[in-house]
Amino acid sequence: MMTPSQLADLVRRSDPQGEIDERHDALSFAAALGEPALRAEWLALAQTPPPFATGISIKIGDSDGDLEDNRPIAPGDRFQIRIAKRCAADILLLFFSEGYADNADTHSAVGHVRVADMPTGGTFTTYRTRFEAWTEDAPVPFAPLEKLPDPRTYASDFTQLNAVPQDIRPWLLGTAPETESAMFAAWRLIAVRKLLASLADRVCIEEGQVIYAFSGPPACKVALGDADAPTLFERVTEGAVWVYAEGLRDADTRHLLLANEWARTGRKAAMADMGQGSLESAKGAYSAYVKAGSKETLKALAELRKSIVDETQKISQRAQDLIGAMWKDVAVAAAPFALKIFPDAGKAETSFIASGLAIGAALFLIFSYAMQWHINAKWFEQQKNARDIWKSQLNLVLDPNEVDALSDPPVKESVKSYKNVRCWVGGFYAILVVLLTLFAFSNRPGAAVRADDAAASAAIRAGSAGAAARFEQAAGARGASIAAPGGPGVAAKAKAPPTSAPATSAKTQATRQRAAQ
Structure with missing residues (x-):
């Protein structure tokens, strides 16, 4: 059975005339097929397509006629060959790495890109996609990272070519390949342009070239050639990770600072020197920015922490009140027993009253305990929902771990104490109910x-x-x-x-x- 890599090799041996047009669903090319053995091989494939293809058609020239076994071949004849792929969800299938550039936009929405002419050691991943060789085996499971901030919020795109990506994850390298490959080089060439556009202030077209503009000061405009792209790859990748992956809450500030540093380095003559040391300078500027606003920030954080502590103390105090309230009905349970101290406790009238009071007290204890349990549970649930709301707001300013450390342990300890007391009180109530029931039956008329x-x-x-x-x-x-x-x-x-x-x-x-x- 023919494999995808073998079919790709057959396409190469057919000596395609012109470009190979490969899309996500089909591959088309023109070839002479002058050798009889080569024609026979293609005719056999057309009659019995491999499992990964839904069909193979061979047309004569630009007509609709199909190639047949007994048709004579003239020296100038050309044949149009089309291989229809069996597409799968969340997977982009390619025979050749050269076809990736025409399908880059499709790659942004899939989790796997499988390439037939890609070596096994050339596997690499991005924050969104896994690139691997197209074999007969099923693709290796891959889970993309969560979505990052949209670069179009900070970089303006005037090209109408989708130069600034909507999702930055497909262009951020996750794991590098063991060996270089044509597929990795094709991806890197596009990734450098996408990442540089996401770091620029605006992207436009001037004199037929894509221009990346940095507002500065000083303002800077650059055009990126294919020869300079590999040099800038590591630089733009580190900058994009710092802005978008590490700066989820303050990506706008980080983007502004890093764009200014790129504008400053753009004054140098060599394109390969652009952005050199920009990330370190941007980190220093960001640190200074944080320190400059530290007074106001610390004051706001102090107020937030005080609010957290006050809210926690309220919940703890409420838990203590609930613990005390669990005992309020214990005295009621002892009332029927006081009837035994009267001199006429042996009279029938007194026995009937004592029995009735004992049954009533037992029912009252059961009802009171159940109602307290229900009311307290509802109150704790409402307080938890309220905490979740204001904690979600505090997480925008404070670290989530810090918020949890301030609020969760005291609340959990208070609730734990309440539950322990509730269990002990419940056991004591159960004993009282049993005693009251026995007392009622022993004193019935x-x-x-x-x-x-x-x-x-x-x-x-x-x-x-x-x-x-x-x-x-x-x-x-x-x-x-x-x-x-x-x-x-x-x-x-x-x-x-x-x-x-x-x-x-x-x-x-x-x-x-x-x-x-």
Whole structure:
């Protein structure tokens, strides 16, 4: 099976007449195809295209007729060959590095550029795209960096040629290739112009040339030739990284300072010397700028830090208030137990009231704890949303790590203390609810009646047992009197055994208590 690099070599061997027109979706060129073996190879490919091509067409001259096997070939015949590529999302496929210049704008919107004539060791990456050899293997996964500030905000483009890029990432080198290649040279030639345009104050066309103007002072205008582009590549790359990649919040100030330094170095005669030492001078000027405004900045930062601390203290104090509020209902739970100290705690009326109060107190504790939990959770959520809003604003001035260090630890500690106390209070509330429930069931009226019935039954059983014992004792005495001297007369005078009056009296008392209830 033919590979993309083999097909690119076949195109070279066909001796293209004129330029090779390569686009993201197809490649077209003209060739004589004078050798029969070469024509046969192209005809075979046209009948069975490789997997990476959707079709190959061979036209005779400028006509619509297709090349056939039995057609005679005249010495002056030319054939138009078109290879349609099988396009993939987020990938730009090229057979030749020379075709990159015509597809540079397309490259800005893709994550992979695969080139058939690119060596394996020539792989390199930018902040936006990975350049690699076009093989049968799937492309290596690549994640671009986040979008950087738009250079068109700081550099004016009057060329109508998109000289100032909208996205600077495709032109910032991420990892350099192991070996130089034609693809890297083609990309670098365009990248130097794009980066220089992003550092200039304005770009225009004068006398057919693209002019890069720096306002200065002193004002400076330069034109960049292909021979000087490799010399300036490292210089413009470092400057663009400092302005756009490192200066996300103050790219405008950095761009102004660096453009002034480029204008100062532009007074030198040699184009290769332009921008020499400009980045170091711009960094020094930026440092002086920061120090000049340090008094106002420090004052503003002090106010911001004070606001953060005050807000944090409010949240911490609120958390302490919530911790204290969790205990406010504990005294209510102890009220039913106070009923036990009254002298009439054993009465039925008091038992019914105590049981009802205990159930009510248990329900009140559950409802109060649930409501406090819900209200406190909502309050913490609202405070978090409010902190996120003002922290996002402070991050524009303060470092995000500094803002987090000032606000997050105290708030987290306060919330942690609140949650610990909430767990302990919840456990204590659970114990109180269980005790109140047991207290209510033990003092309900039905339980008191059953207790009285049990006491009455025990008294009856005790009285009956005592009467039986006395009856047996009297019977024994009667027998003894009959056998003794004096006979029955004496026994008749003996006192009769007592009746079961005590048992009857206990049962009567229990009946009266139930009637009173």
